[in-house]
Amino acid sequence: MTSRILVTGVAAPPGLALARALLPEANVIAADADPHAPGLRIPGVTARQLPPASDNERFAKELLSLCGSEQPHALISTTAQELPLLGRLAGRLQSMGVRTWLPSTRTAEACLDHRLLYTLLADRDVPTPGWWRPEHTAGIPHDAEVEIQVTDRRPDRAFEPVPCTSREQARMLCALLEPAVIQERVRGAEFTADCLVDNRRQASVILRHRHLIQGGVSMVTSTFHDPRAAAVVTQALDAVGIRGPACVRGVIRTPPHPAVVITHVNAHVSAGFACSTAAGADYLGQVMGGLFGRPVDHSRLRYAPHVRMVQHHATLDIHGAPPRTWN
Known part of the structure; x- marks a missing residue:
């Protein structure tokens, strides 16, 4: 029997690549909040739209409804913002016959928040870039190159790291892009x-x-x-x-x-x-x-x-x- 795999997050390159790679060995249900997501246009997939993960209640309700109607054998998410919510739904998905391999809530939260991630890594002596909270910009060395990492979890507020050349520039950008973390720019x-x-x-x-x-x-x-x-x-x-x-x-x-x-x-x-x-x-x-x-x-x-x-x-x-x- 050919497996039916639900892949969410097909607007971004990881989901697009995964959905394409699973064809034709699997029946792929491609889902995303963006109606223009390129993964919804892959020939051969079943395209479905979901609410954004930031709307937790609607996302959960419509995802479970989608699983009830399409009956996938497994769900794979390629969107970090979805993972904490999917972890809370894992039991219900399992009862519907939908397999998942999801991170723990702690792990999913750490992958979204550089402050938490770098704290966990530092606790186990894993080397990370130097980083500072916005209120601690006075501690940044004057000759340091830094960049702003925005830690807001809503997909519509995602930003690429913003390079800065001074503590003052970093402080101003933090006020605009709150919540943020300041990170050493590693060469x-x-x-x-x-x-x-x-x-x-x-x-x-x-x-x-x-x-x-x-x-x-x-x-x-x-x-x-x-x-x-x-x-x-x-x-x-x-x-x-x-x-x-x-x-x-x-x-x-x-x-x-x-x-x-x-x-x-x-x-x-x-x-x-x-x-x-x-x-x-x-x-x-x-x-x-x-x-x-x-x-x-x-x-x-x-x-x-x-x-x-x-x-x-x-x-x-x-x-x-x-x-x-x-x-």
Whole structure:
């Protein structure tokens, strides 16, 4: 029997990539709050619209209604803002026959809030960028490069980090973009790790360089091996309590040490996991196996270095174009 998989968050690259990768082996129900989400235009998916996760009550009601009508075998969310609410609905989803592999509420909250994330990482001696609360800008060194990270959880208030050149600029931006955290701007080679942690806490880590980044997405990425970076990523996964798929971002910085710094942890698949798959890792297969209760085979998550993937923006659909005659 072909599995029916509900993928939420198909407006963003991770959900779009996942929905496309699951076809044609699975029947994909693609859902998002944005009626113009590109993932709703993928040929072959069943497209459905949901309220934004910020409207908790409506989102929960309509998600459960969607699961009742479409009867998916499993749900995979690729939107961090949905994960705390989905965790509270996990019992009801299970009673409806919908499998999930969700992070704990504590883990989901930490992935949304850099202040909480960096506190958890620091408690386990995981290197992070220096950071300051807006009311503590006087403690920022005068020669430090910083950027503002906005921690508001509503998807419609999401911002890319804003680079600042002075404490005064950081203070003014914090007043405009509240609530925010001020973070040291780390220089070095950026990377993403495609991760999978089984329920026995064993982790596999697939490292990819972020060569070209647009809108937070690695448009050019390549696999590499680095035992130091893999060890720090594994340490971060354990500190945050990740179970299931995750992506971790960091920087292999220039001296002074520590050489590897963790900047983000997300409890869902990344947009570039296809590069890990091309490098030999059975990433999606092991994620789906774990979702359906099978043991993760970490031996099948080994990968080759120096495999490069280049992505681009594609046109998925055009509606309403008038007929045209070429002369």
